[in-house]
Amino acid sequence: MSSRAEHPPRLPAHPLRFGPISLRAWRADDDDAAFLVAAWADHEVARWSPVPAEPTSTTAGRWLRQAAADRTAPTAIDLVIVDAVSGEPFGEIGVTEIDAERGTAVVGWWLVEPARGKGHATRAVDGFAVWLFEAWGMSRLAAIIAADNVASVAVARRAGFAHRANLPDGRLVFERRAGSATVRSRP
Numbered sequence: 001m002s003s004r005a006e007h008p009p010r011l012p013a014h015p016l017r018f019g020p021i022s023l024r025a026w027r028a029d030d031d032d033a034a035f036l037v038a039a040w041a042d043h044e045v046a047r048w049s050p051v052p053a054e055p056t057s058t059t060a061g062r063w064l065r066q067a068a069a070d071r072t073a074p075t076a077i078d079l080v081i082v083d084a085v086s087g088e089p090f091g092e093i094g095v096t097e098i099d100a101e102r103g104t105a106v107v108g109w110w111l112v113e114p115a116r117g118k119g120h121a122t123r124a125v126d127g128f129a130v131w132l133f134e135a136w137g138m139s140r141l142a143a144i145i146a147a148d149n150v151a152s153v154a155v156a157r158r159a160g161f162a163h164r165a166n167l168p169d170g171r172l173v174f175e176r177r178a179g180s181a182t183v184r185s186r187p
């Protein structure tokens, strides 16, 4: 496996499927904007993830246009976690701080409340990581998680990330390297 990321990295041509879920690009339409507005109002999403101060359809439209520009650069890639059959949106997964030279990036995720407790985040994080390693030639992914975000720490561990460091602000740095195995993988 290459230790150097592909130049430029390509987006998936089709949704990436991992069992009952798929990952697809955000669409700059009313449905995705409405989903974002609702998700940003979710207490847990707002508590642990960076969300706009004003979660309105205008902000969501701007966010979706920025996401499209970012993935063209690509400076960041954000995908929607959806039900693979119905297409119902469940959450978000993405990478920022993409360093194509070093093959590194920071991955983040969230699910709306009804989609939690079913393994969808673990599947999405594990599958997305493997895709970034194999299709992009990424070598190392980091996840930065508040120490008291128990659910997210569990997702990172189940998806094969190991605790590497503590930041001064109390957040934990988890890391998964290319070639490392998933801790727990169920269909």
Ligand SMILES: CC(C)(COP(=O)(O)OP(=O)(O)OC[C@H]1O[C@@H](n2cnc3c(N)ncnc32)[C@H](O)[C@@H]1OP(=O)(O)O)[C@@H](O)C(=O)NCCC(=O)NCCS
Binding pocket: 044, 045, 048, 049, 108, 109, 110, 111, 112, 115, 116, 117, 118, 119, 120, 121, 122, 123, 144, 145, 146, 149, 151, 152, 154, 155, 158, 184, 185, 186, 187
């Ligand atoms: C973090 C977050 C995505 C975790 O969601 P989650 O539903 O707990 O995570 P998963 O989708 O992996 O589900 C895990 C649960 O489903 C169950 N599960 C079912 N099938 C599973 C499978 N195939 N694989 C893993 N877990 C499975 C597990 O038993 C687990 O339940 P348990 O924790 O009671 O044992 C969610 O809490 C969230 O969005 N929080 C707010 C935003 C946030 O914190 N984002 C991260 C910022 S760093």
